[in-house]
Amino acid sequence: xxxxxxxxxxxxxxxxxxxxxxxxxxxxxxxxxxxxxxxxxxxxxxxxxxxxxxxxxxxxxxxxxxxxxxxxxxxxxxxxxxxxxxxxxxxxxxxxxxxxxxxxxxxxxxxxxxxxxxxxxxxxxxxxxxxxxxxxxxxxxxxxxxxxxxxxxxxxxxxxxxxxxxxxxxxxxxxxxxxxxxxxxxxxxxxxxxxxxxxxxxxxxxxxxxxxxxxxxxxxxxxxxxxxxxxxxxxxxxxxxxxxxxxxxxxxxxxxxxxxxxxxxxxxxxxxxxxxxxxxxxxxxxxxxxx
Numbered sequence: 001x002x003x004x005x006x007x008x009x010x011x012x013x014x015x016x017x018x019x020x021x022x023x024x025x026x027x028x029x030x031x032x033x034x035x036x037x038x039x040x041x042x043x044x045x046x047x048x049x050x051x052x053x054x055x056x057x058x059x060x061x062x063x064x065x066x067x068x069x070x071x072x073x074x075x076x077x078x079x080x081x082x083x084x085x086x087x088x089x090x091x092x093x094x095x096x097x098x099x100x101x102x103x104x105x106x107x108x109x110x111x112x113x114x115x116x117x118x119x120x121x122x123x124x125x126x127x128x129x130x131x132x133x134x135x136x137x138x139x140x141x142x143x144x145x146x147x148x149x150x151x152x153x154x155x156x157x158x159x160x161x162x163x164x165x166x167x168x169x170x171x172x173x174x175x176x177x178x179x180x181x182x183x184x185x186x187x188x189x190x191x192x193x194x195x196x197x198x199x200x201x202x203x204x205x206x207x208x209x210x211x212x213x214x215x216x217x218x219x220x221x222x223x224x225x226x227x228x229x230x231x232x233x234x235x236x237x238x239x240x241x242x243x244x245x246x247x248x249x250x251x252x253x254x255x256x257x258x259x260x261x262x263x264x265x266x267x268x269x270x271x272x273x274x275x276x277x278x279x280x281x282x283x284x285x286x287x288x289x290x291x
Contacts, residue, residue, distance in 0.1 A: 046267075047260075048060065050071055051069075052071075052257050053066075071261040074258050075261040079244035079262055081241070081265065084241045090154060091158045092222045096218050099165050100211050102162065103166055103169035107177060108203060111173070130166070153235065154233075156232070157233060161222055165214075169218075173210055176207060177203070180206055184203075185198050188202050216277050219273055220273070220274065230243060241266045242266070244262070
């Protein structure tokens, strides 16, 4: 006698699936609206205030009755924008170039040798641990050392940016190098390539996605940084764009319309960089995370 066995399906019913899909779509839509306001809201406020005159500051959300384009011209002249822009650009570009060259080499050597040598494994964790040390902790000793070695200038702060970028760069580059087969290096060595040729002719070109990621992250960090230039740069002619914003703050009042016009000028390069190269950030950060 053959028993009839009823098999219960674990799949949700059509009505339940449709209900869950509707809830997920509603939740996604709400989160998207919140994200749009959270991102575009501050940008809208910044641009609106930058186009007003002081008499229209009672309602910061309202559109200006008359657009004051001269705010940007006044902010340009008051901050000595060309000089400060060149200082910031010099620090940023030199930092990016040397960060890519030096940090990629250090990460490559540490990654390939850490499994064979305990010293390199220790160095890896030593650099990674520096990511968890706030700058405020080392700020006062750093100011004293920088002053003692006469590094309180553009070249000195550029060198410090390269050094302080090592932990993040080594973390990113190491994850990428792990995904590069060692067979490529072995084949190059068998063809007579020397170690530096293996790196610059085989490994370095393969790192292009990560080079782009490190370059963009270094650019955004260096361009937007305020605290390190504030405590290290003593010469007013070598200050960066971020420090120049102090000119709008007086003892009894602040010129908000000119200050926000200056903010827009400073933010434009960062926004353009992020809009056009954001895909490289996502691709680079996720490289090496999935095998």
